[in-house]
Amino acid sequence: MDAEFIVTKVGEFIFSKFLESLYENLAVPKFWDFVRGQGLQENLDKWRTTLPAIQKMLDNAEEKQYTDVDVKKWLDDLRDLIYDVDDVVDELTTEVSTAENEARPSKVQKFTPSTWRTSLIPSYFEIDGRLRSKIEEATDRLNDILTREGQLNLKETAGGWSRMKTEVEAPTSVPREPHVYGREKDKETVLELLLAEKCSEAGVTVIHILGMGGIGKTTLAQLLFNDEKVHSFFDLKAWACVSEDFDIDRVTKAILQSLNHENCDGMDRNSLQVKLRERLNGKKYLVILDDVWNENYDKWTSLLAPFLGGAPESRIIIATRNEGVALTTCGTNYQAHRLQGLSEDDCLSLFTQHALNTSNFSAYPTLQDIGEKIVEKCQGLPLAAKTLGGLLRTTRDRAEWEKVLKSKIWNIREESNGILPALMLSYHHLPSHLKRCFAYCSIFPKDYEFEEEQLVLLWMAEGLIQSREGDKQMEDLGSDYFRALLSRSFFNQSSVWKSRFVMHDLINDLAQSVAGEICFRMDDQIGGSDGSRLPKKARHSSYLGAEYDSIEKFEAFFGLKYLRTFLPLMLSRRGRCYLTHNVPLQLLPKLLCLRVLSLSGYSIVELLDSIGNLKHLRYLDLSYTQIRGLPESTTTLYNLQTLILKNCQFLKELPSKLGNLVNLRHLNILNAKKLEGVPPQIGKLTFLHTLSNLIVGKDNYSVLKEVGSLLHLRGTLIISRLENAIGLSNASDAKLIEKLNLTKLSLEWSVDVDDSQDRTSELEVLNMLQPNEALKKLTISWYGGTQFSTWLKGHSFPQMVLLRIENCKKCTSLPPVGQLPSLEQLFIEGMASVKNVDKEFYGNGSSQPFRSLKILHFEDMKEWENWSPNGGFPHLLEFFIGKCPKLKKLPIGPSPSLEVIYIEGMDNVKNIGPEFYGEGCSQPFGSLK
Known part of the structure; x- marks a missing residue:
């Protein structure tokens, strides 16, 4: 059963x-x-x-x-x-x-x-x-x-089996843990080990946090990592997720990126380890390795080699459920702490926090007896309590809670399938549309970090999001689905990247179980002779890409004629990985049911005309490839919703009949730097939501006019090569002022425009590209006029939080942006003709200029001589100024919230005078670190 x-x-x-x-x-x-x-x-x-x-x-x-x-x-x-x-x-x-x-x-x-x-x-x-x-x-x-x-004898039923009611308002933002229950003693115990003054002469101390899946090892590690005592004790801190595959290069790279926030792509193992050893040498560091499975001694020896040069007080925390890992890595400096299940009271508090948004049942006494019995079945496991609480957060109906308590699923033994009954029950009571979306996530490997937008676009392509006429847009509905699963703890926010999400290992196991043979992940061990293990009617697949993917890896795919998803993930050298030519030549033409096709990261240079035979295709990702162009047959893919050409550095042109893709909703050509322009008739793509870069070609300056018909544009829009916008009326026809859902706009002229020619007409173009006041972020770069448009002033944009003005070399003054009420970040760079920054910049006598500003950045202003003080910046946190050789004074005070000041290349600043601090102010920089 x-x-x-x-x-x-x-x-x-x-x-x-x-x-x-x-x-x-x-x-x-x-x-x-x-x-x-x-x-x-x-x-x-x-x-x-x-x-x-x-x-x-x-x-x-x-x-x-x-x-x-x-x-x-x-x-x-x-x-x-x-x-x-x-x-x-x-x-x-x-x-x-x-x-x-x-x-x-x-x-x-x-x-x-x-x-x-x-x-x-x-x-x-x-x-x-x-x-x-x-x-x-x-x-x-x-x-x-x-x-x-x-x-x-399957009879029709009128109402069917009751599901959790969803009338209660569901959360719409990432859930935050208001309190971690039952781990105070655990935290103090491990803190003592971390901060112990006694150091072993043998080197770094390894501390193991042991416990079963879902017990809270990662949560405890996060508490320690962010503790103020830990922050002040160690010189450096780093975090990396190891996972089952234990890729030494990936883990080393993650540690380096956690330490330096720098890109290490393309570096070989020797370079990575040398760099890490140099970074850690002589430093007192804490490195947390989470989700550790593998006990291979040789791998551990190789991974830990760069750590040996650290200060004696350095520590490594390893969070693992595998006893063998502890024995392999303990050496002579072994410490361990085993996590136990939560007490019944703590487990109950965690459950009620997620189910009722409170720590007890005082406001819902009629649910208390049922809730306590449900929590008993969680057996002290935090993940089970949290997930079941998330399940019941949408209903206060006692009858619905009783159905969860009396479900037959509690009778399933975990040993029979490896899935906790509490987690299976949480899935069982999801609405059917969320079940389908969650099960699809089984194509992601354990510890794979995904972004909300990426997953929603995949759901859309697979037909998992259906919106009727008059309902929400599919993208918004998909976001609701995503947030609903997030609020029920099926997804967790990444501990490293706040824009990414991950599934707990046990939740990932659950997804695989409920998806069954429909979805499969092919790892490097499956393929060739092992292909018989793959279900012949599988519909969705993913695999881990490698630097060289040969034909043996894909032999099993030739029998999967019903496949809908072909998705390589986690390529080791994105953009420089090689794919056997048999895939585009022989395999893809046979997969006629594909909805999702990704070749992202492979160094392919072209697509075959046969791509046009994939009539079902909704999602095509060719990002980070070396393609020069797309075959014209691509324009017969009338179902295509998403076309991703991001970072295609060699792409020169798009198909001339791109306007035939009438169902296209997302076109991403970001950083396709050789692209000469978007084709004419792009205005026919009336469903377009995302147009990452509108490139105005020399022979197609009227393309601005076509943007006016793209009523659904949202998110980020770049308009580049604006020097080609010859027809001024076409600029106004773009109707940017009517596009309510654009949140980020970048207006760009080219770097190589001849500055000796008259560029005053560019002001008229800029005037006609006025965005809607709902805009939140704006960039203007390489503009050739001498002054800015009047629409960039005062209270024109009440929601604007970021403004970047760069390399507008002929402008003699800065725009009056001091009164932008929500402005938090201001970057002014490369303004070569600006000599004075005066009251106009602050907003002409405004009583509270820059009242929300947190980051102020000036750089490379070669002619800037005078800066008139105007009372400081009340909420400024970070101030940077560099390469302004003629400026003599820095009147930034008083700024009581300022934490960081960075000054470089200021040759004429000889003394820091009273205007720097703010005259008469006793605590000008009260928060400076």
Whole structure:
């Protein structure tokens, strides 16, 4: 029974919303016009009338699957059928879109089934053969499933099995732990070991935090890492996650980046270790190695070699569940602390914090007895209490809490599947749309750190996010899904990068279990002769990329003709990894069901025309590759939603008919530095949400006008090569002032524009590119006018937090930005003609200029001579000034919150006078560190 449960949960996660989406597609009138024109109506009528009935049976089947192996088999077969039906429906709807798109230029043509048929002669004959056969086969399988359903006595239910209600407002931001329960004594015990004055002559001390998965080892390590006593005791601190793969280069690189915040990509092991040894030499350091599994002695010896030159008081903390690791790494300086489960009271407090946002049941006394019984079943495991609390945070209904308490899942023994019943129960009670999204995450390796945007775009491509007309945009709905899983502790924020997230190892195991054979991760040990281990009807796959990925690695993929996801991850040398030519030449043309295709990080130089045959494709990632261009066939991928060409350093042009990609929502061409411009008719991409860089080409300056029709643009927009914006009216037609959802704008002229020519007309262009007042970040660079636009002043942008003005070499004064009420960061660089910074800069006598400013940065202002004081900066934290050789005085005080001052290349500043501190101020820099 236990094994059946794990496998058949796949059915529930995929079916209910999937069927609903299919049924909606089958109900579109335009789709049926096409179907009738192809003579396919009888079979698809069967699908349209049968699928809703099957959907109603699923709730009943879910309850019976625990005890009936035949129900399990029925659900498994239904899963495969639904995927195949979805492929067929998607292909048919694509034919409709193709016909409509290709017929669009003829304004007088009437769209009829016969019109579509004659405009798509090759596809029409293909439908008569291959696709027609698939439809008939799927109909036969559907009939078989219906017959078996009658034998299984799966009755339709009106309401189905009750789920957690979601009427309670769900959290919308990253949850913060208000308190860590039950670890005060553990923290003090390990602190004593860390801060002990007695040092061993043998060198660094290794301290092990031992405990089972989910017990809170990482939480304790984080408490120690951020403790003020630890901060003052050690010269250096670093954090790295080791994980099962124990990649020495990756871990060493992570430690260096934690210490220096520098990029170590491309360095070999010797260079990495030499650099780390130099950084640690003679220093009293603390290095925390989290999530350690591997006990390979040779690997540990190699990893720890650079640590031996540190000061005797240095410490290494290793958080591990593996006793063997402790024995391998202990040496003569071994200390250990074993974590136990939380006390019942602490576990209860943690549970109520996540379930009720309070530490006890005083406000909800009717739930207390049930909550206490649920917590008993968590057996002191913090992860279980936290996850179940997250599950119940959306309801205060006693009946719903009782269903969790009385669930059959508690009877599943952990030994039978390796999954804690409490975690399985948390998954079991998720809404069906969240189940599907969570199970998809099983393609991520353990400890893989992902970003919200990346995952949401993948969910969209796989059809896991469905928004009806009038509802939220898919991106916003996906963000809601992500935050819901985050609030229920299925995701955790990265301890290193705040923009990234990770799944706990046990949660990752849970995702793999519920996804079953639908998703698989291929590691380096699987492939070639081991390919038989891969499920033949797997739909989603990922693998860890290597510097050289040969054909042996991909042999198993040739049998996976239904694959939807081809996703390499964690390439060791992004942009300089090599992929066997058999993948683009032989493998990809066979994977006709692909929705997601990534070749990111490989040094490929071109795509074949056969890319146009991947009609289902929604997501194409070619970032960090060496491609020079895209084949024109790419523009026939009418379903494409996301095209990522970030850091394609050799990309020179985009396909001329890019405007045909009418469903494109995200176009990322950031740092494609050789790209000469975006093609004409980009205004046809009316669903576009992300346009990372609008490059104004020499022969296409009217492209600014087309931006006006892109009503959904959001996030960040760069407009570059603005020296080509010759037609002034076109600049105003961009209608930036109407784009409410743009939060970050960068207006860029090119570096190599001839400064000897008259550039005064650029002011008129700048005037016409006025953004909406909702803008939060603005950059203006290499602008050639002598003054700034009047829209950049005072209270024009109440939400602006960052302003960067750089290399506008002809401007003689700075804009009056002192009254921007929310401005926190101001960067002024390369302003070669500015001689005076006076009251205009502060806001012409404003009583509270720069009232929110925290970071002020001046650099490379060669002619700057005078800086008029204006009462300091009340909330400034960091001040940098450099390479301003003619400036004599620095009137920045009083600034009572200032913590950091950095001054360099100020040749004319001979003395620090009263104006520096603020005349008459007793504590001008009260917070200076």
